[in-house]
Amino acid sequence: QETVCIFGTGDFGRSLGLRLLQAGYRVIFGSRDPGNTALLPEGSRVTSHAEAIKSARVIFVALHRDHYPTLTPLTPALAGKVLVDVSNNLKRGEYPQSNAEHLSRLVPGAAVVKAFNTISAWALQSGALDASRQVLVCGDSAEAKQAVMDIAHSLGLMAQDRGSLRSAGELEDLPLQLLPLWRLPLRIAAALLAFFFIYELVRDVVFAQVTEGKDKSFRIMISLANKIFPVVSLIMLALCYLPGIMAAALQLHNGTKYKRFPDWLDRWMLCRKQLGLVALALAFLHVLYTLVIPIRYFVRYKIAAITISQIRENKTKPFDSTLAWRADSYYSLGILGFGLYVLLGITSLPSVSNSLNWREFRFVQSKLGHMTLLLCTAHTFLFGWDKFLYAATYKWWMPPGYMLALVVPCVVLVPKLILMTPCVDRAVTRIRQGWD
Amino acid sequence: QETVCIFGTGDFGRSLGLRLLQAGYRVIFGSRDPGNTALLPEGSRVTSHAEAIKSARVIFVALHRDHYPTLTPLTPALAGKVLVDVSNNLKRGEYPQSNAEHLSRLVPGAAVVKAFNTISAWALQSGALDASRQVLVCGDSAEAKQAVMDIAHSLGLMAQDRGSLRSAGELEDLPLQLLPLWRLPLRIAAALLAFFFIYELVRDVVFAQVTEGKDKSFRIMISLANKIFPVVSLIMLALCYLPGIMAAALQLHNGTKYKRFPDWLDRWMLCRKQLGLVALALAFLHVLYTLVIPIRYFVRYKIAAITISQIRENKTKPFDSTLAWRADSYYSLGILGFGLYVLLGITSLPSVSNSLNWREFRFVQSKLGHMTLLLCTAHTFLFGWDKFLYAATYKWWMPPGYMLALVVPCVVLVPKLILMTPCVDRAVTRIRQGWD
Amino acid sequence: QETVCIFGTGDFGRSLGLRLLQAGYRVIFGSRDPGNTALLPEGSRVTSHAEAIKSARVIFVALHRDHYPTLTPLTPALAGKVLVDVSNNLKRGEYPQSNAEHLSRLVPGAAVVKAFNTISAWALQSGALDASRQVLVCGDSAEAKQAVMDIAHSLGLMAQDRGSLRSAGELEDLPLQLLPLWRLPLRIAAALLAFFFIYELVRDVVFAQVTEGKDKSFRIMISLANKIFPVVSLIMLALCYLPGIMAAALQLHNGTKYKRFPDWLDRWMLCRKQLGLVALALAFLHVLYTLVIPIRYFVRYKIAAITISQIRENKTKPFDSTLAWRADSYYSLGILGFGLYVLLGITSLPSVSNSLNWREFRFVQSKLGHMTLLLCTAHTFLFGWDKFLYAATYKWWMPPGYMLALVVPCVVLVPKLILMTPCVDRAVTRIRQGWD
Numbered sequence A, B, C: 001q002e003t004v005c006i007f008g009t010g011d012f013g014r015s016l017g018l019r020l021l022q023a024g025y026r027v028i029f030g031s032r033d034p035g036n037t038a039l040l041p042e043g044s045r046v047t048s049h050a051e052a053i054k055s056a057r058v059i060f061v062a063l064h065r066d067h068y069p070t071l072t073p074l075t076p077a078l079a080g081k082v083l084v085d086v087s088n089n090l091k092r093g094e095y096p097q098s099n100a101e102h103l104s105r106l107v108p109g110a111a112v113v114k115a116f117n118t119i120s121a122w123a124l125q126s127g128a129l130d131a132s133r134q135v136l137v138c139g140d141s142a143e144a145k146q147a148v149m150d151i152a153h154s155l156g157l158m159a160q161d162r163g164s165l166r167s168a169g170e171l172e173d174l175p176l177q178l179l180p181l182w183r184l185p186l187r188i189a190a191a192l193l194a195f196f197f198i199y200e201l202v203r204d205v206v207f208a209q210v211t212e213g214k215d216k217s218f219r220i221m222i223s224l225a226n227k228i229f230p231v232v233s234l235i236m237l238a239l240c241y242l243p244g245i246m247a248a249a250l251q252l253h254n255g256t257k258y259k260r261f262p263d264w265l266d267r268w269m270l271c272r273k274q275l276g277l278v279a280l281a282l283a284f285l286h287v288l289y290t291l292v293i294p295i296r297y298f299v300r301y302k303i304a305a306i307t308i309s310q311i312r313e314n315k316t317k318p319f320d321s322t323l324a325w326r327a328d329s330y331y332s333l334g335i336l337g338f339g340l341y342v343l344l345g346i347t348s349l350p351s352v353s354n355s356l357n358w359r360e361f362r363f364v365q366s367k368l369g370h371m372t373l374l375l376c377t378a379h380t381f382l383f384g385w386d387k388f389l390y391a392a393t394y395k396w397w398m399p400p401g402y403m404l405a406l407v408v409p410c411v412v413l414v415p416k417l418i419l420m421t422p423c424v425d426r427a428v429t430r431i432r433q434g435w436d
């Protein structure tokens, strides 16, 4: 039974202590106030810092960086020990030097290892740690790292070596990130939504106000929302598959795959997953807004008005079989497209994509993904149908939003068709196989 | 190539044997009936128990506890061997002593290790073992445990040391648990549903029966269900965020975070996830019940009746733009709230929450969570609108359900607003940073 | 710091090199063209193949099989080294011998280990490797395997020993599989959908065309789709639970569980998860098709026509309370059934099912699963109600689809009821406990 020492009896220290005890270690806390043992896990001991390090080789420093200077008096006693820095900062770039490097400078004789900072006290305590929560470890002494990784393993955690202490800054940045890959897609979505909102506002509300003097502002909440969400969803879906086309074109042009893509293309390709999921969220909203249509007061009023006018004027429109075909078809395409969309979403859940091999993942994401795009584009085309022929569609010469929305999907689908022809496909495949 | 021995050729023994063989071990079964090799994995050998243990150091005892006494004659031969107890019981607290401790008493010389009991034979055999399926190990001999953990590792499993054999009882209880954290939330949901069911039954059905003599019992299946589900969902959503408020208030009052919360608050905070998911399930039902409204016979009948009466009486109601705004707004708020609700649900999937860091998870669960509550509360407010002004709303002085439902959300949202003011926020943050 | 050598500076070599460098290894590439270092990760060295192997014990061969012959000149220098074969093929069964065995024959002195072929270059590079991505390792030398598994561990990956080099062929097949377990369920679904499509086409469209001369072909897109999807979903849901019944019957008949099931039953039981998920997808489509009903042009037209005719003929149908009860009940049952269906789907996500113990998983999948089947069957029964009494239902003596759909569910539910009676249940339980 090895003894492990923990400096600091705060949230993190206590939670770590509990886990270590469960895993069969002996745990000794070093605290400013060794008398205060109220919240500590049963079975642990508390003494002063100087006392605590005597029997342990590995010492976890569960203090905030501000309190590291309190360790300098212990420098001689800490020589040769393994000091594990678990600390995080509150902001990025708060200090010029990473906490771990700072600690290693304050206590020169000790082997400082950065580890465990990505694990929260809460997760440690509640045991809600899936194995996939990795302990990232870095440090300059291989033995010291090994000692820490061994502890991580016996706590049932995966440990990953991340090189020398110079990487500590990187590890300290990890818990401060806030969804970095989602920024660009969310900004694109926001910009497109804002643009189409103003565009459709002008077409739907302002136009009616100006030309007919009618107040149609109530349309904003649902009718308008149900235009901008699907339109932006469709565009973003197409934006997922556009870089693939561009990459293929570039590779064909270069005749080799051993040439770096331009940086913007690389970055774009890296956030396709997030682009796709944002698009799915918007499509989800489109579907809900659509399904809510028949309970809207406005719609019920309109339908009743039509029925009433038909009776008053005593003429019934005949049943239009073509219209029935077309309306049903575009709903049906939308539903199937949405089904595949959700399937793409499900397979991008980490646990599902992990259980698929590369070929299966590509089959779903690339093949079924293009199929989704095709179905959604066809849905929009059928919805538009012959409207583009009528002048009334172009209010103030502005075409309706869905016509604009169809541009990017077509820019993706047409070249894709060309890339799928056998001869082009063979050329691309050869290049990607590395036969240059 | 190490040899491993397995006692018992049942489901578990066979499945384990198969995996061990795949991982390159030599496997020898000990059986009462060595002749019966029909179902055994190819490459394994079967002999008598006494024979089998000769060449192996580690012996898996894949027998039920009832048959442990058959091992006592082997005690001398088992001295110094590692006996792995994999057994589970059928009920909790069936025996005063855990199976592993019982075994260790029956075979005193052997080093008994409890392990593998949380892994099912089926999972072993089909290889459907995600790495996150951990093998929990406990025992009194460190070497023996290490030997078993090494085997677990080479089967591609994570192993976690859980201390001495005294923990065996705990490990044996794990596979017998039935969703312990879901009990309280499900009971709360059931109680609230029952209360509101009776409440609304009286208001909607009994009241009409008694005062007007009309049979409105058909309303139970959908109209009533679509009142109690959303109302309880909203209350439970608010109950997720109430303990956070209470905790902050307590911490402000105590002036420190180093004071244990009362037990009931701790327990409440631990089941917030489950509370939230039950609330999501109820909201999901509310949405489906709502979307089904326009295809209901009753609704179609009512709408037709209104149209018909409008024609007969030859007066058409004018279009009410305010009503259109209000109705559309409350649908829209409901849809957005539900979207965020689903997002909260998705991020609580283990594989998703594991890929988020603490800050990201808090952003989604706490920030977007409160936003969800706000949207859903606003949705309900707008639905109610001015109804609370009319006496007809209070049948038998009973206010409608949604008014009652609004109490808890307001109790959460108003203090939350206060906690968000800069000065209070700073005080709370200081306390949580540990500056006491 | 150990040195690792990589042959080949392609996608895989580079990505692996990057990870190794991050984990603190020294990396040296062997390349045909040591001058070309443009895309290589910073910190690595490139030399000729002969030079590169000098300082390393483990050599990753990141070349395609076709280029293995270029290694034969190095045979003497490679003696005693560990050669890691990471290669995949493009098709299954392309070569009689696995790549790794081929390599081991070409370079006789080296210890060849097959590993890492299931990990994609992309995953290595982007670090999007969940711990559950396992490195499967096989080879004839235990030490060599250990060396490779150690490397995998320090990259933060799980490694699983899969025995001798004879298993290499199996490992090479893994990345070439395309959803093998989904084939049978998808084929069953396709066959049933085709059958019911033709069946309902005859009943709905051809019959109307022939007997009344009406063109009802527009019904195909939604009305017909919304018959075949739910019908097939219900049948497939029942097919999930049929093998369980059969297994119990067989075990009762045999009086023991130690008898292998017939092969077809085993295979059927193995793909129940996929059967269920396909059924869920179809139910999902049924729900969307149903919710879209009230915005269909055809439906709106029909409803308006009914209202108009009621006014013209000046007779209003009275409100039918029984019909309201029945319609609302079958919607309600459908919604609850669908809710449980989705719950079954959620618990079959790998990360969720991993966090459930065996008893909990069985409770959801088996208990709630049968409940789902019961609710969906009751939904269909109530939908049909008394229609089977009327001759008009049997067009050309063909009963409607949902009647056929009810056969399999009843074949499951009735025996299930019998199996649940205490005496039969006790017998089955005894057998499954192993008391034969």
Ligand SMILES: Cc1cc2nc3c(=O)[nH]c(=O)nc-3n(C[C@H](O)[C@H](O)[C@H](O)COP(=O)(O)OP(=O)(O)OC[C@H]3O[C@@H](n4cnc5c(N)ncnc54)[C@H](O)[C@@H]3O)c2cc1C
Pocket: A237, A240, A241, A242, A243, A244, A245, A247, A248, A251, A257, A272, A273, A274, A275, A276, A277, A279, A280, A341, A344, A345, A347, A348, A349, A353, A362, A365, A366, A367, A369, A432, C011
């Ligand atoms: C709801 C939804 C969810 C999504 N989830 C994900 C997700 O989880 N993960 C994800 O990645 N995407 C996701 N996406 C985005 C998209 O579906 C995928 O990125 C999809 O694989 C793109 O297909 P593709 O055919 O355009 O690109 P790919 O098939 O990936 O190929 C793109 C280009 O990359 C280059 N390339 C690929 N492999 C190589 C190689 N070996 N050598 C050199 N170049 C190569 C080629 O130039 C190729 O043209 C999602 C989309 C949606 C709508």
Ligand SMILES: Cc1cc2nc3c(=O)[nH]c(=O)nc-3n(C[C@H](O)[C@H](O)[C@H](O)COP(=O)(O)OP(=O)(O)OC[C@H]3O[C@@H](n4cnc5c(N)ncnc54)[C@H](O)[C@@H]3O)c2cc1C
Pocket: A011, B237, B240, B241, B242, B243, B244, B245, B247, B248, B251, B257, B272, B273, B274, B275, B276, B277, B279, B280, B341, B344, B345, B347, B348, B349, B353, B362, B365, B366, B367, B369, B432
């Ligand atoms: C659909 C749905 C899914 C949900 N899934 C989850 C889930 O997966 N997991 C989950 O936990 N919840 C889940 N919830 C519940 C809820 O969203 C979260 O618990 C949420 O984080 C609560 O936010 P909060 O701001 O009230 O609490 P928090 O931000 O967690 O804070 C609550 C209180 O805890 C105390 N506290 C927190 N940190 C510290 C600290 N370091 N030191 C001392 N005290 C501290 C504070 O007093 C604080 O006021 C879910 C809810 C819903 C509706």
Ligand SMILES: Cc1cc2nc3c(=O)[nH]c(=O)nc-3n(C[C@H](O)[C@H](O)[C@H](O)COP(=O)(O)OP(=O)(O)OC[C@H]3O[C@@H](n4cnc5c(N)ncnc54)[C@H](O)[C@@H]3O)c2cc1C
Pocket: B011, C237, C240, C241, C242, C243, C244, C245, C247, C248, C251, C257, C272, C273, C274, C275, C276, C277, C279, C280, C341, C344, C345, C347, C348, C349, C353, C362, C365, C366, C367, C369, C432
């Ligand atoms: C949406 C959806 C998702 C699904 N997801 C999954 C999934 O993720 N995983 C999955 O497996 N299924 C899944 N299914 C299928 C189905 O729900 C389950 O297989 C379910 O457990 C079957 O229940 P059962 O009672 O028929 O079978 P079980 O309870 O599994 O028993 C079936 C038969 O197997 C035999 N058996 C079981 N245990 C033993 C034993 N110890 N010894 C000997 N024989 C034994 C018995 O003869 C028993 O009758 C899913 C279904 C749906 C609709």
Ligand SMILES: NC(=O)c1ccc[n+]([C@@H]2O[C@H](COP(=O)([O-])OP(=O)(O)OC[C@H]3O[C@@H](n4cnc5c(N)ncnc54)[C@H](OP(=O)(O)O)[C@@H]3O)[C@@H](O)[C@H]2O)c1
Pocket: A007, A008, A009, A010, A011, A012, A013, A030, A031, A032, A033, A061, A062, A063, A064, A065, A067, A070, A086, A087, A088, A089, A116, A117, A118, A119, A120, A121, A122, B432, B433, B434, B435
């Ligand atoms: N909480 C988490 O989830 C988490 C996750 C990862 C990393 N971390 C890191 O772990 C470290 C500790 O975090 P924590 O949440 O446990 O903090 P905490 O609860 O505030 O505890 C800090 C401990 O430091 C000691 N301390 C306080 N003031 C001191 C002073 N002036 N001089 C010397 N020691 C002092 C105290 O221990 P004594 O009273 O015993 O001396 C106190 O318990 C931090 O670096 C944090 O970044 C925390």
Ligand SMILES: NC(=O)c1ccc[n+]([C@@H]2O[C@H](COP(=O)([O-])OP(=O)(O)OC[C@H]3O[C@@H](n4cnc5c(N)ncnc54)[C@H](OP(=O)(O)O)[C@@H]3O)[C@@H](O)[C@H]2O)c1
Pocket: B007, B008, B009, B010, B011, B012, B013, B030, B031, B032, B033, B061, B062, B063, B064, B065, B067, B070, B086, B087, B088, B089, B116, B117, B118, B119, B120, B121, B122, C432, C433, C434, C435
């Ligand atoms: N099945 C699982 O999923 C699972 C999961 C975790 C743990 N476990 C545990 O593993 C153990 C075995 O489970 P199992 O499912 O394999 O049970 P099982 O199929 O019933 O097998 C038990 C074995 O015990 C032997 N046995 C039976 N009667 C005996 C007797 N009177 N005296 C001596 N030996 C007898 C038999 O082997 P021989 O005929 O060869 O002697 C039999 O194959 C149990 O303790 C169980 O709790 C099982």
Ligand SMILES: NC(=O)c1ccc[n+]([C@@H]2O[C@H](COP(=O)([O-])OP(=O)(O)OC[C@H]3O[C@@H](n4cnc5c(N)ncnc54)[C@H](OP(=O)(O)O)[C@@H]3O)[C@@H](O)[C@H]2O)c1
Pocket: A432, A433, A434, A435, C007, C008, C009, C010, C011, C012, C013, C030, C031, C032, C033, C061, C062, C063, C064, C065, C067, C070, C086, C087, C088, C089, C116, C117, C118, C119, C120, C121, C122
């Ligand atoms: N890419 C993946 O995701 C992945 C995943 C798992 C396994 N693998 C396996 O890893 C291996 C390499 O794949 P890769 O994608 O990296 O392929 P690649 O990009 O085509 O690279 C192959 C490398 O082989 C070398 N090479 C090419 N022609 C050669 C020749 N005529 N003679 C000798 N060497 C030659 C080249 O390296 P130099 O120019 O430096 O000599 C080239 O970079 C394959 O066996 C593949 O199956 C790949």
Ligand SMILES: CCCCCCCCCCCCCCCC(=O)OC[C@H](COP(=O)(O)O)OC(=O)CCCCCCCCCCCCCCC
Pocket: A336, A339, A340, A342, A343, A346, A347, A351, A352, A355, A356, B128, C179, C277, C278, C280, C281, C282, C284, C285, C342, C345, C346, C348, C349, C350
């Ligand atoms: C065109 C129709 C599409 C309709 C989509 C509906 C969703 C159900 C389909 C599930 C398909 C899963 C494919 C997984 C790929 C794979 O091979 O995945 C492989 C893995 C393999 O796991 P194993 O390793 O355990 O075998 O399987 C899974 O992960 C199963 C995932 C199940 C996901 C169900 C999630 C349900 C969530 C509910 C969403 C719908 C709600 C709708 C409300 C209105």
Ligand SMILES: CCCCCCCCCCCCCCCC(=O)OC[C@H](COP(=O)(O)O)OC(=O)CCCCCCCCCCCCCCC
Pocket: A179, A277, A278, A280, A281, A282, A284, A285, A342, A345, A346, A348, A349, A350, B336, B339, B340, B342, B343, B346, B347, B351, B352, B355, B356, C128
């Ligand atoms: C307000 C709109 C909300 C609408 C919600 C719709 C759902 C889609 C949005 C997905 C958002 C995922 C956020 C994940 C957070 C994160 O950073 O997560 C981070 C992880 C990162 O994974 P990596 O580590 O691989 O990068 O990403 C994910 O896990 C992706 C999860 C995808 C989930 C899709 C599930 C779809 C299921 C279908 C549900 C809807 C069905 C509706 C039927 C009617």
Ligand SMILES: CCCCCCCCCCCCCCCC(=O)OC[C@H](COP(=O)(O)O)OC(=O)CCCCCCCCCCCCCCC
Pocket: A128, B179, B277, B278, B280, B281, B282, B284, B285, B342, B345, B346, B348, B349, B350, C336, C339, C340, C342, C343, C346, C347, C351, C352, C355, C356
């Ligand atoms: C009859 C009503 C059913 C309605 C179903 C609605 C879905 C929400 C219910 C979630 C229930 C989860 C049970 C998990 C079992 C368990 O114990 O699971 C146990 C695990 C335990 O995790 P821990 O180990 O972290 O405690 O919990 C989970 O995994 C939580 C899973 C959350 C899943 C939410 C997914 C939401 C996706 C959205 C689908 C709906 C979209 C609809 C759009 C129209």
Ligand code: HEM
Pocket: A226, A227, A228, A230, A231, A233, A234, A237, A283, A286, A287, A290, A331, A334, A335, A336, A337, A338, A341, A376, A379, A380, A383, A400, A401, A402, A405, C288, C292, C295
């Ligand atoms: C359940 C599935 C779906 C249904 C029932 C459906 C239905 C509809 C309906 C009724 C409209 C007309 C809205 C209006 O009158 O303003 C519409 C428009 C549209 N839909 Fe869908 N849809 C579905 C899925 C999708 C999906 C997945 C996409 C892809 C992004 C999509 C893209 C569009 C677009 C771009 C429009 C045109 C919006 C406009 O400018 O008016 N739809 N859809």
Ligand code: HEM
Pocket: A288, A292, A295, B223, B226, B227, B230, B231, B233, B234, B237, B283, B286, B287, B290, B331, B334, B335, B336, B337, B338, B341, B376, B379, B380, B383, B400, B401, B402, B405
């Ligand atoms: C798609 C999203 C939503 C839509 C379309 C929607 C729609 C509706 C409708 C039409 C009603 C009136 C029902 C009636 O007439 O009886 C209603 C009521 C209500 N909704 Fe929602 N809603 C949605 C989401 C939510 C969510 C997420 C909540 C949060 C829990 C919620 C809470 C409520 C409450 C409490 C009521 C009052 C119930 C009553 O007493 O009648 N809704 N909603």
Ligand code: HEM
Pocket: B288, B292, B295, C223, C226, C227, C228, C230, C231, C233, C234, C237, C283, C286, C287, C290, C331, C334, C335, C336, C337, C338, C341, C376, C379, C380, C383, C400, C401, C402, C405
């Ligand atoms: C939200 C939940 C559900 C709703 C609102 C719903 C509603 C309906 C409706 C309105 C119909 C009549 C369709 C028509 O007139 O052609 C129907 C039929 C049917 N439903 Fe559902 N349903 C739901 C869920 C389910 C589920 C989960 C199943 C199970 C597989 C199912 C199985 C069936 C079957 C077999 C039919 C008969 C189809 C036919 O031959 O016409 N339903 N459902």
